[in-house]
Amino acid sequence: MTASTLPHADAALQARLAAIVGERRVLVRAGELRTYESDGLPGYHARPSIGVFPGTRDETIAVVRLLAELGMPFVPRGAGTGLSGGALAEGVVLLGLHRLTRIISIDAEDQRALVEPGVVNAALSRAAAPFGLHYAPDPSSQTACTIGGNVAENAGGPHCLKYGVTLNHVLALTALLPNGDVVTLGNADGECEGYDLLGAFIGSEGCFGVALDVTVRLARNPQAVRTLLADFSSLDAAAHAVSAIVAAGIVPAAMEMMDGPTIQAVEASIYAAGYPVDAAAILLIELDGAAAGIDADADRVAAFCREAGARGVRTASDPAERARLWQGRKKAFGAMGRISPHLVVQDAVVPRTKLPAMLAEIARVAAEYRVKVCNVFHAGDGNLHPNIGYDATSPDESARVHAAMAAIMQACVAAGGTITGEHGVGIDKLPYMDSLFSPATLGAMCALRDVFDPARRANPGKVVPMHSCREWHAAPSARS
Amino acid sequence: MARGTVGALVSVHAASEIATVLADRVRSARAAGTPLRIVGGGHWLDAGRPCRALETISLAEDAGIVEYEPGDLTLTARAGTTLADLARITRAEGQWLPLDPFGSATGTLGATVATGSAGPLASAFGTPRDQVLGCEIVTGTADVVRAGGRVVKNVAGYDLTRLNVGAWGTLGVLTEISVRLRALPEMDRTFAVEVSAADGWTWLRASEFTPMAAELMSPALGALLAVGDAAVLLVRLGGNEALVRGAVESLAALGPMREVPASMWEALAAAEPPGSAVVRLSTAPSRTAALWERASAIVERARGSAHATLTRGVVRCILPVSGDGDEEHARLRGMVGALQNLGTAIVERLPASLWPAIVAPAAVDPLSVRVRNAFDPDRILNPGILGEPA
Numbered sequence: 001m002t003a004s005t006l007p008h009a010d011a012a013l014q015a016r017l018a019a020i021v022g023e024r025r026v027l028v029r030a031g032e033l034r035t036y037e038s039d040g041l042p043g044y045h046a047r048p049s050i051g052v053f054p055g056t057r058d059e060t061i062a063v064v065r066l067l068a069e070l071g072m073p074f075v076p077r078g079a080g081t082g083l084s085g086g087a088l089a090e091g092v093v094l095l096g097l098h099r100l101t102r103i104i105s106i107d108a109e110d111q112r113a114l115v116e117p118g119v120v121n122a123a124l125s126r127a128a129a130p131f132g133l134h135y136a137p138d139p140s141s142q143t144a145c146t147i148g149g150n151v152a153e154n155a156g157g158p159h160c161l162k163y164g165v166t167l168n169h170v171l172a173l174t175a176l177l178p179n180g181d182v183v184t185l186g187n188a189d190g191e192c193e194g195y196d197l198l199g200a201f202i203g204s205e206g207c208f209g210v211a212l213d214v215t216v217r218l219a220r221n222p223q224a225v226r227t228l229l230a231d232f233s234s235l236d237a238a239a240h241a242v243s244a245i246v247a248a249g250i251v252p253a254a255m256e257m258m259d260g261p262t263i264q265a266v267e268a269s270i271y272a273a274g275y276p277v278d279a280a281a282i283l284l285i286e287l288d289g290a291a292a293g294i295d296a297d298a299d300r301v302a303a304f305c306r307e308a309g310a311r312g313v314r315t316a317s318d319p320a321e322r323a324r325l326w327q328g329r330k331k332a333f334g335a336m337g338r339i340s341p342h343l344v345v346q347d348a349v350v351p352r353t354k355l356p357a358m359l360a361e362i363a364r365v366a367a368e369y370r371v372k373v374c375n376v377f378h379a380g381d382g383n384l385h386p387n388i389g390y391d392a393t394s395p396d397e398s399a400r401v402h403a404a405m406a407a408i409m410q411a412c413v414a415a416g417g418t419i420t421g422e423h424g425v426g427i428d429k430l431p432y433m434d435s436l437f438s439p440a441t442l443g444a445m446c447a448l449r450d451v452f453d454p455a456r457r458a459n460p461g462k463v464v465p466m467h468s469c470r471e472w473h474a475a476p477s478a479r480s
Numbered sequence: 481m482a483r484g485t486v487g488a489l490v491s492v493h494a495a496s497e498i499a500t501v502l503a504d505r506v507r508s509a510r511a512a513g514t515p516l517r518i519v520g521g522g523h524w525l526d527a528g529r530p531c532r533a534l535e536t537i538s539l540a541e542d543a544g545i546v547e548y549e550p551g552d553l554t555l556t557a558r559a560g561t562t563l564a565d566l567a568r569i570t571r572a573e574g575q576w577l578p579l580d581p582f583g584s585a586t587g588t589l590g591a592t593v594a595t596g597s598a599g600p601l602a603s604a605f606g607t608p609r610d611q612v613l614g615c616e617i618v619t620g621t622a623d624v625v626r627a628g629g630r631v632v633k634n635v636a637g638y639d640l641t642r643l644n645v646g647a648w649g650t651l652g653v654l655t656e657i658s659v660r661l662r663a664l665p666e667m668d669r670t671f672a673v674e675v676s677a678a679d680g681w682t683w684l685r686a687s688e689f690t691p692m693a694a695e696l697m698s699p700a701l702g703a704l705l706a707v708g709d710a711a712v713l714l715v716r717l718g719g720n721e722a723l724v725r726g727a728v729e730s731l732a733a734l735g736p737m738r739e740v741p742a743s744m745w746e747a748l749a750a751a752e753p754p755g756s757a758v759v760r761l762s763t764a765p766s767r768t769a770a771l772w773e774r775a776s777a778i779v780e781r782a783r784g785s786a787h788a789t790l791t792r793g794v795v796r797c798i799l800p801v802s803g804d805g806d807e808e809h810a811r812l813r814g815m816v817g818a819l820q821n822l823g824t825a826i827v828e829r830l831p832a833s834l835w836p837a838i839v840a841p842a843a844v845d846p847l848s849v850r851v852r853n854a855f856d857p858d859r860i861l862n863p864g865i866l867g868e869p870a
């Protein structure tokens with residue numbers, strides 16, 4: 001919807017929303033809504049009909065109840081750093097949650113925190129730091145993205161290799177269902193019996209309702225950390241080093257790969273980390289845990305890298321160097337964004353033994369379609385992030401980029417992988433859902449969604465292709 | 481490498497042959513209104529759960545590895561594969577599925593996942609919820625659903641995998657399961673330390689060492705396993721030589737300690753007398769020591785035993801049952817009731833006749849009922865097994 005003035009009905013809505021959250025917290029003008037037209041993936045734009053930004057839990061509940069009363073669809077939004085177009089609200093109400101930033105409690109003894117959904121990921125770790133604790137899932141966007149967005153996407157991050165993803169760190173949450181009901185999922189104080197509704201809600205991409213508060217586990221800061229930088233003269237050698245380390249059973253806290261073009265982009269930016277600019281690939285490998293034994297593991301990791309052909313392996317000598325090495329990795333996406341006006345990024349995961357072959361395939365596809373791919377990804381998990389920078393105003397280049405992306409995705413699925421490891425389906429990966437799941441499986445997903453949101457008003461049109469959402473029970477024979 | 485014992489690698493879409501046959505079975509059961517009991521190794525049949533079924537579907541025969549590429553540290557197996565077979569096959573590659581539910585290792589992977597069962601190793605490796613990557617399910621609507629995948633990270637679509645883990649087969653019959661594996665640690669040593677629950681927790685909370693398991697055992701259990709007659713913390717340490725040596729030194733400061741054979745864990749898993757009533761209590765970890773003291777008093781009066789996964793806040797209480805008489809049942813009701821009063825309580829086993837009177841049904845909140853309606857609208861699969869009314 002592109003109209004810059006609101007139709008009449010929306011003016012009434014505006015007034016009713018303003019009565020709940022205050023006039024300043026309801027946005028209707030095109031200029032004001034521009035920020036909310038896209039998420040972290042700049043290729044998609046969609047204008048919400050109206051933006052509403054509650055400041056408290058009660059306001060949020062009142063807003064959702066009003067929308068339920070009016071039967072209006074809405075899209076929850078955190079910081080808008082998502083990489084699948086998940087927070088786009090095309091012609092519907094955008095419900096911004098980033099003002100709900102209260103860290104309600106930190107329980108150092110039981111190592112957990114209760115937070116509102118708008119709390120920024122890194123802010124939680126900062127607040128936990130005085131207790132020697134941190135929140136382990138660390139998406140590279142952690143200085144901006146919110147816990148609510150993390151829960152909705154089941155976000156990962158470099159350190160999820162050892163510590164697990166969001167799912168493994170949420171003990172309980174309060175969900176505000178699209179019909180306005182408030183329910184507790186999970187149990188912060190013990191085990192749960194019955195269906196794992198908490199597990200079902202995590203990763204539901206805003207389609208099951210709004211996470212109103214979240215109880216997360218906090219991790220103890222490790223006693224010792226070793227951060228290694230290994231540099232390689234071929235991508236293949238780096239990929240083989242990853243496979244060797246995984247197969248040997250060493251579980252680094254993180255194991256990230258960056259290829260030559262990515263390294264060059266980072267080194268040309270303000271985030272320059274001192275990576276070797278002539279390397280074809282680097283691995284950033286971190287080990288953590290008790291001081292006892294950590295050097296033995298670090299030595300083994302370094303040996304695996306050298307055996308695979310690393311030109312050199314160096315260890316960060318102090319926390320400042322370690323932070324610098326990580327900053328380059330975490331800001332790599334931003335650094336690449338500086339070079340090209342538009343950027344697409346994928347998130348496929350392949351079995352880890354397939355990494356070398358898949359990186360070769362990506363290079364082949366890039367050559368075939370004459371596009372420039374940068375690879376920066378969670379290598380230890382087999383979670384690829386091929387990025388392609390391009391100019392979307394060129395129809396020819398856009399077509400080649402999208403064809404290349406489709407080819408890469410198909411190769412990953414054919415290798416036994418999946419289409420998204422942490423960014424979610426949103427709208428960006430909708431076209432690939434049919435290649436991964438059977439009609440019966442997609443139908444089952446729709447049935448699950450209908451449990452939480454039978455009216456399908458929360459984040460409509462995302463995750464599962466519309467055509468899969470036929471009646472689940474109606475015609476069993478037609479579904480086989 | 482052990483692979484392909486069942487057949488060629490199936491495509492991500494294709495339903496396995498057995499699932500297709502099962503779907504037909506479920507479809508006709510649905511049409512005929514014949515509720516089915518889903519059985520793996522059969523170890524839960526005597527748990528007393530009030531399942532109302534007219535026919536049984538056994539998955540025990542549907543066993544074997546579908547795909548195992550050791551370098552991926554993932555494995556896909558048919559649901560009837562036993563944990564013992566999985567352990568044998570993965571050990572040959574220096575790997576394991578660190579999942580050690582109580583009971584016999586002849587239990588099946590399918591039942592372990594369906595019941596969400598875990599043991600002491602959950603302390604470090606989590607429960608089936610954390611280890612299952614995907615599964616094939618035949619739903620109560622006779623659809624074959626292939627949820628999740630075989631890779632270690634996956635957020636494609638809504639999480640039907642988590643939904644079925646711990647659902648006791650009431651949403652679908654699990655026919656195939658993919659799990660994450662780990663490399664066997666370089667060293668794997670177990671120590672018995674005499675320590676109180678409170679001191680044990682304090683060490684675990686603050687120590688830089690993360691044991692693979694740390695299970696506190698009541699004096700009765702310690703005596704049964706011949707590790708002593710005081711409360712004993714069984715600690716399983718894994719890692720390289722230097723790490724384990726460091727952890728051993730740190731542990732030794734806690735109390736009298738001695739190394740025990742790893743077989744101790746199997747002995748613990750098999751320790752409960754057949755026919756016992758088992759109640760699992762849980763709380764926040766910092767409150768486990770207090771819960772332990774109170775539960776221990778009740779368990780001792782019942783001449784039972786208990787063990788606790790301190791980092792998870794779980795206290796598992798084992799109450800012997802002698803006979804079937806009214807008096808014995810009244811006694812049990814009193815004991816179980818007293819345990820339930822201590823907080824979150826999950827009943828694992830109980831004489832069948834006592835179940836409805838004592839155990840609150842699970843999955844009866846409105847959302848869970850809607851889940852059940854979506855996937856098993858006619859209550860064909862294991863009806864009543866969650867204690868839910870007809």
Ligand SMILES: Cc1cc2nc3c(=O)[nH]c(=O)nc-3n(C[C@H](O)[C@H](O)[C@H](O)COP(=O)(O)OP(=O)(O)OC[C@H]3O[C@@H](n4cnc5c(N)ncnc54)[C@H](O)[C@@H]3O)c2cc1C
Pocket residue numbers: 039040075076077078079080081082083086087097117118138139140141144145146147148149150151152153154155156157158205206207209210211212330333334422423459
């Ligand atoms: C540079 C960069 C690096 C990134 N690196 C990573 C990474 O390493 N790992 C990773 O997993 N992701 C990464 N991401 C993706 C993104 O940051 C994550 O998906 C993050 O979890 C999104 O959080 P957000 O608050 O920005 O959510 P948004 O983008 O605002 O929303 C994302 C989805 O969550 C829903 N949502 C938001 N809040 C709520 C709520 N309270 N209740 C219900 N639904 C809600 C929205 O409807 C939408 O579907 C990266 C992004 C960027 C730009």
